Amino acid sequence: MAKSFTGETLLIVENDDVFREQLTKVMRNRGFDTVAASGLEEAKAAIMTRAPAFAVIDLHLDDGSGLEVIEELKMYSAEARAVILTGYGNTPTAVAAVKLGAVDYLAKPADADEIIDALLAADGVMPPAPENPISPEEAKRVHIERFLERTDGNITKTARLLKMHRRTLQRILKRTPDIGQDSG
Template sequence: MARKFQGETLLIVENDDVFREQLSKVMRNRGFDTITASGLREATEAIKACAPTFAVIDLHLDDGSGLEVIEVLKAYSQDARAVILTGYGNTPTAVAAVKLGATDYLAKPADADEIIDALLVADGVLPPAPENPISPEEAKRVHIERFLERTDGNITKTARLLKMHRRTLQRILKRTPDIGQDSG
């Protein structure tokens, strides 16, 4: 049976509108009072307004870094528990997130149970390894697919959203031919 979190406020900071709303719905069904923000500015306003108990924060935001959100969160609520989500695993960033006060650093896609387990892990206890770990290449592929869907397959717009050169994205797509193509 799923745990319930009545009265616990969960801030979800994610620039992907669909993912943010889906995660918010799932977490509300678990009993959290959810607040959502699409970026650093909105997250800062939400933190100042309600000092959430928990936070799930995307690392790459359109107007800043999830690490900056952690700093603001900890300034307003030292006891708040936060998890960073990212499509791009990176050891120095993970270390920085934990040093700033994040309880964990999870690769996308992470499910609600993984996120809750990471938020609730006791201080000093290492969270369990993921049951179905995703490789960095797979995470990158999923992330690029999500952006390609947003732009209806437009390479130039996708590259701009990913903050990369169009030719770099084209080279990645040539190396990973199944991205953006229907199988069947």
């Protein structure tokens, strides 16, 4: 039986509009009282208005870092449980997130069950490893596809959003010809 989170506020900070809306809807259906923010400044305002019990925070925001959101969250609610989501994980950033108070650091795409498991894991208990983990290359491919969809396939805009040079993105796309292709 699923646990009820009625009254538990969950802040979702994600700059990908589609992913944010989907995750907000799913978590609301799971019983969370969700508040969504698209970036650092919106997240800070939401935290000051009503400090959440839980937070799911994208590491790379258009106007800052998800790490800054964790710092702000912990100032207003030291007991809040936060999970960082990222398309590009690296060890130093994961360590920094945990030091700031995140309970876990999940690679995108993470589903609602993985996120809830991480948010509710007892302190010091690590959630189980994913059954079918994706490779770093697959995570990178999915991340780039999301940005290509957001820009309707515009390479220049996608490269700008990913904070990389257009030619670098073009080289990646040449090496991975299935990006942007319908796999179903």
